[in-house]
Amino acid sequence: MTASSRNSAVTTSAVVMALLPLMAAVLVVFLITGVAIPVLPLHVHQGLGLDTFIVGLVTGTQFGASLISRIWSGRYADRRGAKRAVVAGLLAAAVSGILYLLSLRFVANPITSVMILLLGRALLGGAESFIVTGALTWGLALVAPQNSGKVIAWIGTAMYAAFAVGAPLGTAFYAAHGFFAIAAATAVVPLAVVPFILLLPAVAPLLRSQPPLATVLGAVLLPGFGLSLSSLGFGAITTFSTLLFVARGWVPVWAALTAFTTAFMVTRIALGHLPDKLGGAKVALVSVLLEATGLAVIWAAPWSGLAFLGALLTGVGYALVYPGLGLEAVYPVPDQSRGLAMGAYTAFFDLGVGVSSPLLGLIAGHVSLGAVFLASTIVVLGAAPIAARLWRNGVAHRVARQQS
Numbered sequence: 001m002t003a004s005s006r007n008s009a010v011t012t013s014a015v016v017m018a019l020l021p022l023m024a025a026v027l028v029v030f031l032i033t034g035v036a037i038p039v040l041p042l043h044v045h046q047g048l049g050l051d052t053f054i055v056g057l058v059t060g061t062q063f064g065a066s067l068i069s070r071i072w073s074g075r076y077a078d079r080r081g082a083k084r085a086v087v088a089g090l091l092a093a094a095v096s097g098i099l100y101l102l103s104l105r106f107v108a109n110p111i112t113s114v115m116i117l118l119l120g121r122a123l124l125g126g127a128e129s130f131i132v133t134g135a136l137t138w139g140l141a142l143v144a145p146q147n148s149g150k151v152i153a154w155i156g157t158a159m160y161a162a163f164a165v166g167a168p169l170g171t172a173f174y175a176a177h178g179f180f181a182i183a184a185a186t187a188v189v190p191l192a193v194v195p196f197i198l199l200l201p202a203v204a205p206l207l208r209s210q211p212p213l214a215t216v217l218g219a220v221l222l223p224g225f226g227l228s229l230s231s232l233g234f235g236a237i238t239t240f241s242t243l244l245f246v247a248r249g250w251v252p253v254w255a256a257l258t259a260f261t262t263a264f265m266v267t268r269i270a271l272g273h274l275p276d277k278l279g280g281a282k283v284a285l286v287s288v289l290l291e292a293t294g295l296a297v298i299w300a301a302p303w304s305g306l307a308f309l310g311a312l313l314t315g316v317g318y319a320l321v322y323p324g325l326g327l328e329a330v331y332p333v334p335d336q337s338r339g340l341a342m343g344a345y346t347a348f349f350d351l352g353v354g355v356s357s358p359l360l361g362l363i364a365g366h367v368s369l370g371a372v373f374l375a376s377t378i379v380v381l382g383a384a385p386i387a388a389r390l391w392r393n394g395v396a397h398r399v400a401r402q403q404s
Contacts, residue, residue, distance in 0.1 A: 015150045018142045021200050022135050023158035028193050029090065029131055030159045032097070032186045033062075033124070034166015034261075038242045038254045039174040039182060044117075045243065047179065048110040052243070056361025059239045060354045061118050065125025067350035071213070073126075073133040074343025082141065082339065083202040085134030090190040090197065092127035096120040097187025104180060124186070125350070132159070132346060137339035140330075141203040148330055149280065152323040152342075153272030160268070160319075163238075163261040167254040216340050219332045223325035224348030226284065226386035229379055230321045231352035232360075233291045233314050236376040239357055241298075241311065244369045250304035256311035263315030271320060280327030281390035283320050288387055290317030292380045299373035310373075321383070322349070328390050 016023075041055045077085040099120030106113040132155070139151040173181035241256035275283045294317055297310030326345055333341040356379070360372045 015143050015147050016154060019139050019151065019154050022139055023154060025086070025193055025197055025200075026131065026135050026155060026158040027162050029093065029190060030128075030162035031166050031169070032093065032182075032189050033128065034163040035170030035173060035185060036166075036182050037163060037170065037238050038167045038257055039170050039179065041239060041243050042174065042246075043179045043182075044114065048107065048114055050110055050114060051361075052365040053358060053361040054114060055243070056239060056357040056359070056364075058114065058117060058121055059235075060357030061121040062125035062128065062354075063235075063350040063352075063357070064354035065122040065350075066129040067125075067347050067354055069126040069129040070133065070343040070347035070350065071340065072343075073129040074137075074340035076130070077134045077137040077339035077343070078205055078337060081202055081205050082134040082138035083197065083200065085130045085339075086138070086197055087194060089127040089130030089132075089134060090194050092123055092130065093190040094187055096124035096127060097183055097185070097190070099123065100183030100186050101180070104183060120186075127190075129343070129346075129350075133339055133343040136342045136346075138203055140338050140342070147276060149275035149323050149327045150272060152326045152330075153268050153275070153320070156322055157265055157268040157272065160261050160264045163257075163264075167257045167261065168252070171252070171254045213340070216333055216337055217344055220329040220341055220345040220348070222386060223281075223328040223390060224345050226288075226325050226383040226390070227322065227345065228348040228352035229383040229386070230288055230291060230318065230325075231349045232356050232376040232379045233295050233318050234349075235353040235356050236295065236360060236372050237298075237311060237314060240360060240364060240369055240372045241307075243364070244298075244307070244372075245304065247369055248304070250307070255304065255308050256298070259308050259311035260315040260318075263312040264319045267316045267319035268323075272323065275320060275324045275327050279391065279394060280324040280331075281387050281394055282324075284324030284328075285384060285387035285391060287317045287320040287324060288380060288383045290314075291321065292377050292384075293317070295373050295377040295380060299370055299377060325387065325390070328394070 040058060044050050044055050044058050073085055099116055103113045103116035135155050139155055140148060143151055170182060237256060237260045242253050245253040245256060291314050294310045294314030297313060298307050301307035301310055329345040330338060330341050363375055364372050
């Protein structure tokens with residue numbers, strides 16, 4: 001092992017140890033999102049008897065609410081502190097679980113039930129925004145700037161580890177106790193995590209003047225748009241892979257979702273250092289191409305094993321898009337605005353999934369479930385020229401600095 005690789009290993013280990021309490025909290029909290037992902041389509045489509053457009057709308061509402069609240073959560077984390085942002089998000093998540101439970105009182109009236117469920121999903125979206133933005137801001141304040149990519153990657157790893165565990169767990173809960181088990185977990189788990197978060201030492205916000213909102217948004221616009229396009233792979237698998245497997249008689253129905261999230265998690269763990277080492281845009285470009293290839297494999301798959309392989313490849317590709325493009329978004333922004341930058345950047349993920357989920361639902365209903373993955377392949381490929389442009393811009397900036 002070379003000296004540089006030893007230093008990299010030591011640095012990664014130190015970063016992980018610093019982030020471990022936050023990662024544990026995020027892991028536990030996002031289990032409530034993970035257990036719902038494979039069963040929400042089943043509850044809405046089969047339990048309430050509503051069509052695939054409503055399935056997409058219910059899924060997308062969470063991400064739409066996250067989109068609306070990202071700027072607010074970023075400002076809140078920067079000005080009031082990341083710890084307060086995380087606690088506020090946990091409390092809101094618990095209330096969303098209460099709304100889930102309330103929706104079950106009206107299953108005989110599917111429209112009323114789904115309207116209450118939509119309110120719960122919207123509140124959970126806002127809660128998720130505060131939790132993720134707060135955790136990222138907290139993590140970025142704990143480590144050196146050259147490890148920013150690791151923070152973005154590892155906090156995300158905790159989230160998707162929860163999704164990987166949550167998919168089979170949620171399916172088992174749903175089979176045994178119906179949607180009630182998911183609703184109860186959503187109401188109880190966040191409250192159980194609050195005392196743990198309160199025990200962690202807070203990081204004081206940087207009380208410096210904030211740059212104009214337009215300046216921060218300008219810095220994240222291009223990488224954020226690339227993230228929006230690439231997020232369709234996530235949206236397609238999390239919302240429609242379960243229905244695809246059910247429609248084709250493939251079992252277990254959660255196999256593609258678990259393959260995606262497991263591949264995502266393993267890739268983040270093994271290769272999460274690459275954006276810091278090789279450059280965010282360069283890594284994002286390769287990752288987008290891998291993600292699109294995986295989605296195309298799912299679309300063309302004649303049997304479940306090939307669809308499983310496509311989901312694995314999609315997870316490997318998507319894993320490093322977020323930290324890769326995230327580095328390009330946060331690099332030009334001053335330290336006191338990192339929360340706002342990460343909130344604005346992540347809002348593009350919410351925009352992509354929130355807008356695309358209902359549209360993909362229309363494609364599923366009017367064309368086929370398989371066509372969802374073909375459409376996602378085409379859109380995800382649109383992120384490749386954006387990553388390539390950011391890569392070229394980064395190279396040009398480095399050359400200019402060397403010549404000056």
